[in-house]
Amino acid sequence: MIELENISKTYPAKKQTITAVDDVSLSVKEGEIYGIVGYSGAGKSTLLRCINLLESPTSGSIEVDGTDLLSLKPKELRKSRQSMGMIFQGFHLALGKTVLENIAFALKASRVEKKERRKRALELLELVGLEDKASSYPAELSGGQKQRVSIARALANKPKVLLCDEATSALDPNTTQSILALLKKINQELGLTIVLITHEMEAVKEICDRCAVMEDGRIIERGSTYALFSSPQEELTKRFIRTVIDFRIPERLMEETEGTLVKLTFKKDLAKKSIVSDLLQQYEVSGNILHGKIDYIKERPLGTFIMELTGDPKEVAGAIRYLEGKLGEVEVIQHDRTTRSTVAGAE
Numbered sequence: 001m002i003e004l005e006n007i008s009k010t011y012p013a014k015k016q017t018i019t020a021v022d023d024v025s026l027s028v029k030e031g032e033i034y035g036i037v038g039y040s041g042a043g044k045s046t047l048l049r050c051i052n053l054l055e056s057p058t059s060g061s062i063e064v065d066g067t068d069l070l071s072l073k074p075k076e077l078r079k080s081r082q083s084m085g086m087i088f089q090g091f092h093l094a095l096g097k098t099v100l101e102n103i104a105f106a107l108k109a110s111r112v113e114k115k116e117r118r119k120r121a122l123e124l125l126e127l128v129g130l131e132d133k134a135s136s137y138p139a140e141l142s143g144g145q146k147q148r149v150s151i152a153r154a155l156a157n158k159p160k161v162l163l164c165d166e167a168t169s170a171l172d173p174n175t176t177q178s179i180l181a182l183l184k185k186i187n188q189e190l191g192l193t194i195v196l197i198t199h200e201m202e203a204v205k206e207i208c209d210r211c212a213v214m215e216d217g218r219i220i221e222r223g224s225t226y227a228l229f230s231s232p233q234e235e236l237t238k239r240f241i242r243t244v245i246d247f248r249i250p251e252r253l254m255e256e257t258e259g260t261l262v263k264l265t266f267k268k269d270l271a272k273k274s275i276v277s278d279l280l281q282q283y284e285v286s287g288n289i290l291h292g293k294i295d296y297i298k299e300r301p302l303g304t305f306i307m308e309l310t311g312d313p314k315e316v317a318g319a320i321r322y323l324e325g326k327l328g329e330v331e332v333i334q335h336d337r338t339t340r341s342t343v344a345g346a347e
């Protein structure tokens with residue numbers, strides 16, 4: 001649906017050129033929700049704005065729904081842009097217009113008749129759950145309600161793509177959840193393709209099918225959201241994931257443990273299997289769980305446990321091999337005390 005190839009965007013500046021996006025290629029499939037995460041200044045917003053040509057790239061090509069956007073004449077581009085709605089962190093609503101007028105206004109540009117505009121605006125308000133706010137002004141609404149209005153407005157021209165620029169970043173956690181649920185609903189009910197940029201991993205975890213991590217204008221890691229959460233490769237990705245799944249345990253507790261500390265990741269249906277109890281039956285080790293959590297990544301379970309294994313070193317090594325065989329990978333985050341003192345003594 002969206003094909004970006006070798007997109008770069010530079011801005012001339014006094015001392016040196018700023019490279020906001022640096023040779024990024026990205027493919028978003030029809031009907032999926034794609035997240036782009038990164039810290040402020042990573043180039044997310046510039047990349048997103050290249051998709052509807054609010055920013056024209058310095059180089060590269062952009063294809064949306066089979067159309068090469070850079071080859072379009074201004075009039076054709078305006079039409080093509082109507083197939084892409086956009087919402088922003090700051091809502092961008094017209095303050096002097098009512099909720100209904102804000103939505104209807106988007107239809108005026110595409111020459112829909114006045115009566116039809118009102119009807120369609122009311123339908124959209126119903127879709128976003130704000131049918132009772134038609135004659136309110138933006139100032140009378142909460143942040144979440146304002147974002148609902150801007151979603152309704154973005155959907156006015158029946159777009160195929162919705163671009164979301166930090167859409168939940170100004171909202172409290174509860175409101176964020178309700179807006180994410182709404183985005184998921186319109187993705188499913190209308191088959192809308194959604195690209196969202198955010199610095200909040202929670203949003204990605206909740207609704208994105210796939211995602212990319214951006215740093216210094218480049219995509220440094222990408223994949224299915226589940227794969228990224230269950231086996232992140234890059235340090236920055238790990239840092240983002242720790243903001244929602246924090247499996248670190250306090251230093252003091254680490255110091256006090258005697259045995260080998262392992263981090264176990266149970267992917268998908270492995271969380272339901274009795275791997276740990278089988279392990280304790282087969283090996284002469286004791287297992288003490290120091291931390292455990294099951295998260296749901298777009299409704300699929302991902303379990304993370306930190307376990308202390310104690311016993312004869314051979315048994316512990318055998319237990320770790322058993323776990324590796326079952327789980328794919330096991331991270332030893334701290335060796336048992338005897339090994340640790342040997343290592344310390346050798347230094």
Ligand code: ADP
Nearest residue numbers: 011018020038039040041042043044045046047
């Ligand atoms: P993000 O959305 O990840 O915060 P942006 O795309 O807004 O990142 O910005 C990426 C980089 O490009 C930043 O260094 C920013 O200062 C720079 N930049 C963005 N827009 C402009 C502009 N219009 N003129 C000059 N520099 C810009």
